[in-house]
Amino acid sequence: MSTPVVFDAASRVYPGSSTPAVDSLDLEIQPGEFLVLVGPSGCGKSTSLRMLAGLEDVTSGAIRIGDRDVTHLRPKDRDIAMVFQSYALYPHLTVGENMGFALKIAGAPKSEIQARVADAAKVLDLEPYLDRKPKALSGGQRQRVAMGRAIVREPQVFLMDEPLSNLDAKLRVSTRTQIAALQRRLGITTVYVTHDQVEAMTMGDRVAVLKDGVLQQVAAPLELYDRPANAFVAGFIGSPAMNLGTFRVEDGAALVAGARVPLPRATTAALTEGEVVLGFRPEALEMVPAGTEGAFPVEVLVAEELGSEAFLYGTLAAELKDPQLVARVAPRSVPEKGSTVHFRILPERLHAFSVSTGEALPTS
Amino acid sequence: MSRRPRGREERSIVASIGLHATLLGAVVIALFPVVWVFLASLKPKSAIQSSEIALFDQPSLENYRRVLLDTSFPTWFLNSVVVALFTMAIGMAMSATAGYALSRFNFPGKRGLMWLFLITQMFPVAILIVPIYTIMANLGLIDTKASLVIAYCTVAVPFCTWMLRGYFDTIPRDLDEAAAIDGLGPFKTFWYVILPLARPGLAVTAFYTFLTAWGEVAYAIAFTLSDDKLTLGAGLQQFVPQFNPQWDLLTAGAVLIMLPASLVFYFAQKHLVAGLTAGGTKG
């Protein structure tokens, strides 16, 4: 019943530009899968989605939905439904008419339209609002109407372009789970675009990270978190972000603020330069007494106490990509601002990347 | 003695009086010629042309009776209504479709078209009359209403297209894309989604095209010959012989001409600001 979607070396070059907005994207989306496209603004994630929707021309390569090549089909012939960031509800139609519009255009009988709109309205708690115009609805309700419009279609693929970015923080969290649950229940292949890595991690079966039009890595959320393919993915996924810094390597160990952090043999073997990019997440740091093997001093700038956990922001006398270093520490006994503490990197949670290419280096 | 402090949005009495006085003055100037023509239309001919001026002077509807019964005015009026309505319908259809294409699509020839519109505004209409007359004559359209409708469209369409393009630009493109996903082609999108949302823009277009056709004189004189084909603009010239304008008929006729125009104006006026804004802010 569900349909796979394939991007086959699909590229998009805007007229008058020499660099592609989407560069030879290869991506296979499994039937019924919830795939999230994530990346910073301008990375090509929306363009990719719009190529799939047929709103953007494919310059080269192909896109397939199921076994149909849809590369040059018009949007209406692709059997897709889309939720827009702005929702794009027709202001002159009521909620019910908005949801049933596509069916009406397709010439479906009135009774069927009504039944399907009623079903969708029930699922989305929109029943009392069917006769209102979008103008009279709250942001969250409009968002649900936009969802409803997509559901009513019963398409082969759902496309969602940052559908939560216009909601306030609290509503965003609850809607996030609703959308994910709804998708699982309907089992319709879904491609979801967001710039928010938390959304990506919590909603997607798999997450595709893009940067500058190039696909960096596709993997399940935890896989991305635990085994980022390169320094960009490592820094993008996770909050607070992973600490990344460039360090000199001597005798199989990286020199971190005067301390020697031993590197796995596999890493040193793969090194081609005398430097390495090390990555370690805030929770990969362990506070230890001064003088411990591999421990380095950090001056505390800010301590964020969240109750369930706490984060220390400090400076490290070495080159870090982000001049600040973040460490997760036990709550309710946080070192004072201005004091100096010592940290050690848990060896099994150390990531290493090549300085020149940014590619991950083996650590075991 | 306690005085309530003046709120931010309130004006002092003096400023308020100044504001209303200025606007009232402007309104008087705006309405006066119209009112004056109306008052004159109620006077007998001798009183209109008397140097003793009074607001009312033996008021009667005699002038209207004569215009309506003793002249071909009703025929001209009807002709004008037909011409103006057709100009409105055809002009709106042309400028709405062209404006939509200019607003939404990047197509070869777009720049040229924009230039054509600008040039059209620059070439004096008075000089186009002869060649257009020749073309109409070749098409056998002289002395028909069709010739006037076509000619008026050339006058009104460039401005209307430009204005509607501006208005369409304010309608989010997301809606077009949503419509495309919902299965509409460009024409259906235009018809079902864009047009219903462009009402203010269309109201201004309707107003503008109607007015262009309603009181036009030069083309009307040149293209229509027989008395039963004349429109108001052309017909009323008969009340203005070289040396002896018939002010009694003219004033009554002028008032009657203004009636349908005010009707269209009344329906369009509340959209005028919104409709014209979009066109104006986009260059």
Place this chain on the structure above:
Amino acid sequence: MTLTTTAGPGHEPGPARRAKRGRGRRLLDRHWYAWAMVLPTVLVLGALVLYPLFQGVFQSFTDLNETNSRDVICTKTLGGGEECAENPDRAQFVGLDNYVDLLTGERGDFWLLFVNTVVWTVACVFLHYTIGLGLAVLLNRAFRGRSLYRVLLIVPWAVPAFVSAFAWKFLFNPRFGLINSLLTDLGLDPVDWFNHRWTAMFAAIVTNVWLGVPFMMVAILGGLQSIPSDLYEAAEMDGASAWQRFRHVTLPGLRPVSSTVILLGTIWTFNMFPIIFFVTGGEPAGETEILVTGAFRAAFEGLRNYSLAATYGVLILSMLVVYAAMYRRVLRSKGEVW
């Protein structure tokens, strides 16, 4: 080199040709609806404006007039047939003669008309804009009766140009017009409005200003409403006075609207035919003619001189094109995107 022997029925077109045909098809495929949407407009404007325009440019280099407009002269023969011969006096190519004649004042009063046109255009556009701006600023505040004022002030727009021309001619009538009667009541001498160049021009300008202010007012009002109110609030926080807010927030905010309406207004006023034609009729003795009415008279009065009228037309068009190009350049240099 190997020969492919499996060429089936109908050779594959060569890749180059296929690509070319594909490109044409793709263009048509992509753009046909856009083209279809502009086609009616292009056809009508092309046939009725562009074609006559090129024809006019061509005619301006000939001595075409009413008497020599035929290429052939046909005479009925005795047998009922027709015999046609080339017209010996047909219009001829005269090069730049028309332009030289006009610009040196050999024929017509080009420079008088030119000065009149410039005075007329500058005065009208200036008054349209300033009065329109003033009224729009007043109407852009919240007060009781504002929408009623607005409707009443737009009324002149709904009056056909020639009707307002007659209405004002009636008011300015030297013998029984209201304006002279008011002047006499005030103890002043009545003015014989249409007997002097500048008083006649004044009457025409008053009429046109009356007619044109509503359009400007509505356009500027729209522009004012598109200026975000927080800009005014920010300016107020910065301590700007009412005048400074007008100067530094309102005027810059209006610039996109102003630049378009001033350009359009100039073009329209430059070619405004009915007001001059009906209000002054060129009186006294052609001293208040502007270029458009002059062209019209050349084409339609006395011996119809089509080539001279066309020459006027081409000169008017080129002046406006130069004006528009300069206007555009100035706007660009000020950083306006247009």
